[in-house]
Amino acid sequence: MYILLALITAAAFGIGLHFLLPHRSDRGVVLTPGVAVATAAAAYALLTWLQWGEGNVWLWLVTFAAAIIASITVTVVVGVRRARFDAAERERLGIA
Template sequence: MYILLALVGACALGIAVHFLIADRELRGVVLAPAIATAVSAIVYTGLQWLGVGEDSIWLWLASVLGAAVIAALATFAITGMRKRSDTAARAALGI
């Protein structure tokens, strides 16, 4: 049940990431929260399988804050790729 706390926390931070990164109109509103939640689930489950207990601060830092950092990096990368793609498309169309 503690995994739900990590997932909700990561999703909330993912929402914050979405609003803190510029060019929101170039990506979907659920991109950053979805990435953060998925990464949080993978990290939390992986650390639990490795034997890290629920009382360990490292489990929570990695699964909540680490997921938000990865979501921010992925969002930056995806937004950058979208900008380059749009620029190339405009150039090809002569706009």
């Protein structure tokens, strides 16, 4: 059941990061929270398989740090690549 707390918190972090990071109009609304939740689920599962208990503060810190780092990385990369692609496409079509 504790994994639900981790996933809900990761989703909240992802929603907040969606609005804080640039290129918001160049990506989907679910990208950042989705990456945060998927990463948190994988990190939490891996760490519990390594016998880190729910009472271990490092389980929570590592899970949330992994979720935040992964979602920021993916969001920034997708946003920058989309902006570059759109600029190149506008230039190619002569509508810049």
